[in-house]
Amino acid sequence: MSRLDARAVAGGTSQTSLIERAARSCVRVIRGRYTRRPAAVLCGPGNNGADGWAIARLLRAADWPVTVYTLTPQKDLTGAAGQVAKGSGLTAEPLRAFRPEAAGLVIDALFGAGLSRPLVGDARGALDSLAEAAVPVVAIDLPSGVDGATGSVLGTAARAEVTVTFHAPKPGHLLSPGLGLRGELVVTDIGLPQDAEPDAHWNGPCLWTLPVPERDTHKYARGAVLVFGGPRIAGGAARLSAHGAARIGAGAVTVASPEEALDIYAAHLDAIMVKPVTDAASAKRLIEASKAKALVIGPGAGRTDATRSHVLAALETRVPIVVDADALTVFEDDPDTLMQALHEKAVLTPHIGEFGRVFPDIQGDKLSMTAAAAARAGTTVLLKGADTVISTPSRVPVINTSGTPWLATAGAGDVLTGAIAGLMAQGLGAHDAACAGAYLHGLAGQRGGRGVTADDLPGLLREAGRAVATR
Numbered sequence: 333m334s335r336l337d338a339r340a341v342a343g344g345t346s347q348t349s350l351i352e353r354a355a356r357s358c359v360r361v362i363r364g365r366y367t368r369r370p371a372a373v374l375c376g377p378g379n380n381g382a383d384g385w386a387i388a389r390l391l392r393a394a395d396w397p398v399t400v401y402t403l404t405p406q407k408d409l410t411g412a413a414g415q416v417a418k419g420s421g422l423t424a425e426p427l428r429a430f431r432p433e434a435a436g437l438v439i440d441a442l443f444g445a446g447l448s449r450p451l452v453g454d455a456r457g458a459l460d461s462l463a464e465a466a467v468p469v470v471a472i473d474l475p476s477g478v479d480g481a482t483g484s485v486l487g488t489a490a491r492a493e494v495t496v497t498f499h500a501p502k503p504g505h506l507l508s509p510g511l512g513l514r515g516e517l518v519v520t521d522i523g524l525p526q527d528a529e530p531d532a533h534w535n536g537p538c539l540w541t542l543p544v545p546e547r548d549t550h551k552y553a554r555g556a557v558l559v560f561g562g563p564r565i566a567g568g569a570a571r572l573s574a575h576g577a578a579r580i581g582a583g584a585v586t587v588a589s590p591e592e593a594l595d596i597y598a599a600h601l602d603a604i605m606v607k608p609v610t611d612a613a614s615a616k617r618l619i620e621a622s623k624a625k626a627l628v629i630g631p632g633a634g635r636t637d638a639t640r641s642h643v644l645a646a647l648e649t650r651v652p653i654v655v656d657a658d659a660l661t662v663f664e665d666d667p668d669t670l671m672q673a674l675h676e677k678a679v680l681t682p683h684i685g686e687f688g689r690v691f692p693d694i695q696g697d698k699l700s701m702t703a704a705a706a707a708r709a710g711t712t713v714l715l716k717g718a719d720t721v722i723s724t725p726s727r728v729p730v731i732n733t734s735g736t737p738w739l740a741t742a743g744a745g746d747v748l749t750g751a752i753a754g755l756m757a758q759g760l761g762a763h764d765a766a767c768a769g770a771y772l773h774g775l776a777g778q779r780g781g782r783g784v785t786a787d788d789l790p791g792l793l794r795e796a797g798r799a800v801a802t803r
């Protein structure tokens with residue numbers, strides 16, 4: 333029984349009435365989306381199976397042709413599953429008799445939150461054949477085989493068209509590969525206690541508020557961002573970050589350019605200012621002179637000693653900063669120096685390759701990895717991907733799923749880096765800026781859709797920000 337179930341039961345709600353509410357909510361979803369058709373309900377030995385039996389009873393009462401397939405022989409069922417099966421008046425077939433092609437809809441109620449080991453035997457056989465079949469699947473709580481805590485697949489799992497879960501999404505609904513297997517996610521309220529802290533939040537505008545400029549503001553009060561640029565050959569990355577910062581609302585954005593690349597930056601930038609930087613001391617002077625409220629370092633910076641010394645100089649000023657790409661990679665041989673220099677107003681934005689360079693010993697599922705990295709860094713770590721995880725010490729981690737595979741395009745991450753800095757410059761803390769930045773960046777990608785490029789993203793970020801701010 334889950335923590336929440338146990339608390340609800342302790343609070344006076346019986347397990348069977350929770351199951352009944354859960355089943356009714358599932359049947360509402362099923363009947364709202366599918367016309368009456370032969371349904372196969374696959375039931376496991378625990379409460380997920382109990383939900384399945386109750387759903388089968390309710391569908392039968394609504395005149396649907398229903399066949400229940402049970403993993404555990406019906407006479408051997410115990411606990412809630414045994415009780416609900418008995419009360420259903422239905423007789424089940426053994427799971428090994430299940431043939432997906434005979435059904436018009438499959439209800440997957442084999443395992444949910446209690447999955448504890450990889451699937452084998454009849455359960456594995458049934459789900460393997462279901463995964464191959466074209467029949468629509470509604471998963472109860474989770475696609476069976478998906479680990480609710482991590483999104484990983486234990487053995488096998490069949491892709492669902494719809495997953496109905498209760499109370500709140502679980503990490504397994506938001507993290508790959510669970511994210512890609514659960515189809516549409518419908519969250520229903522079955523009266524579980526609202527006060528429990530979740531394992532993770534699903535990123536969205538209710539978690540943060542976008543900054544709005546004061547009426548009598550000026551460009552520096554709107555937030556100034558300084559972006560460290562790199563050599564001529566790689567200047568695009570820093571420009572993308574700079575545009576990301578500006579289009580998310582920063583009032584003044586400057587690129588700090590090495591002397592040899594000044595002309596290139598100047599030729600490519602209009603609203604963005606360009607200033608020279610030579611060494612660590614000049615970097616610090618420029619941070620002050622540009623009135624920067626947030627810094628960006630890493631995109632296109634180059635894997636050089638200069639980058640390394642600029643990172644350390646920038647961190648010494650304790651101005652909020654996003655550390656990305658090359659600024660992470662230059663510490664590959666000596667991550668401890670970076671860890672010691674970091675402060676709580678820094679955001680690290682690695683993709684999984686960069687993550688491995690700075691946190692080589694941290695492994696496991698994405699949620700735990702990001703949490704361990706944030707604890708070590710003492711600040712916010714945002715680990716990118718289709719499922720982006722944002723973790724900050726002593727905050728509930730956040731999983732971002734806005735976005736589209738079209739965002740897997742060169743330079744997209746550079747725009748995200750700038751967007752986060754742009755939000756920090758406008759006053760958001762590291763955690764909120766990382767969450768809001770990731771959400772709007774994903775939304776921008778969705779708006780761009782097929783063929784979107786990193787060049788399109790700053791303009792789309794502006795639209796995404798406007799859409800969220802006026803909601």
Ligand SMILES: NC(=O)C1=CN([C@@H]2O[C@H](COP(=O)(O)OP(=O)(O)OC[C@H]3O[C@@H](n4cnc5c(N)ncnc54)[C@H](OP(=O)(O)O)[C@@H]3O)[C@@H](O)[C@H]2O)[C@@H](O)CC1
Binds near residue numbers: 455
């Ligand atoms: N608050 C809520 O969200 C509510 C939740 N509700 C529902 O309860 C579900 C959770 O129920 P649950 O805790 O009984 O776990 P469940 O997923 O049925 O599996 C446990 C059983 O499977 C077995 N088993 C595990 N792995 C196995 C394997 N690989 N191969 C074979 N067997 C395996 C395990 O055996 P054991 O590990 O003990 O040997 C045990 O017998 C939840 O997902 C939701 O649907 C609603 O009813 C009401 C409100």
Ligand SMILES: Nc1ncnc2c1ncn2[C@@H]1O[C@H](COP(=O)(O)OP(=O)(O)O)[C@@H](O)[C@H]1O
Binds near residue numbers: 718741742747
């Ligand atoms: N399949 C995907 N679905 C959604 N977002 C994705 C996907 N792949 C990548 N992204 C997003 O695109 C961006 C890519 O960033 P990154 O890996 O740093 O690339 P680059 O270095 O080329 O900018 C990240 O924000 C990431 O979360």
Ligand SMILES: [K+]
Binds near residue numbers: 443475
């Ligand atoms: K299930």
